[in-house]
Amino acid sequence: MPPTPSPVTRGSCLCGGVRYEIHGPLRPVTVCHCSQCRKTSGHVVAATEAPTEAIQLLQATTLTWFKSSDTAERGFCSRCGGNLFWRETARTVRVTSVMAGTLDGPTGLSIDRHIFVADKLDYYDILDGCPQAAAWF
Numbered sequence: 186m187p188p189t190p191s192p193v194t195r196g197s198c199l200c201g202g203v204r205y206e207i208h209g210p211l212r213p214v215t216v217c218h219c220s221q222c223r224k225t226s227g228h229v230v231a232a233t234e235a236p237t238e239a240i241q242l243l244q245a246t247t248l249t250w251f252k253s254s255d256t257a258e259r260g261f262c263s264r265c266g267g268n269l270f271w272r273e274t275a276r277t278v279r280v281t282s283v284m285a286g287t288l289d290g291p292t293g294l295s296i297d298r299h300i301f302v303a304d305k306l307d308y309y310d311i312l313d314g315c316p317q318a319a320a321w322f
């Protein structure tokens with residue numbers, strides 16, 4: 186039998202200045218309630234993850250990286266402001282978080298955890314029954 190082709194998932198920012206495709210399976214979606222995700226997204230970040238080498242940038246004209254902490258940086262579109270990527274700068278196993286809302290649907294994914302819930306603001310409740318961690322799992 187021929188090998189099953191690995192799935193290809195595509196996504197972009199709102200204006201299309203950043204377009205990507207991911208080859209292979211994606212991690213379930215983690216929702217992060219930390220203050221850095223809040224301040225960059227306007228609410229929470231919901232992100233899947235893939236090996237960095239599996240993510241192919243089809244267009245990156247407006248992709249800008251912002252060093253958001255001592256250990257991580259965030260990729261966003263400098264034209265429409267869309268948040269697309271998060272990655273640790275010093276991680277030996279290179280993976281990149283991809284903001285799930287930038288995927289072109291359907292994704293076949295679902296949320297499986299909430300992290301940094303100790304940092305969440307008080308205007309909403311987490312009601313999906315998924316596991317919650319005060320910081321990392």
Ligand SMILES: [Zn+2]
Binds near residue numbers: 198203262266
């Ligand atoms: Zn854009």
Ligand SMILES: [Zn+2]
Binds near residue numbers: 218220222301
């Ligand atoms: Zn966060």
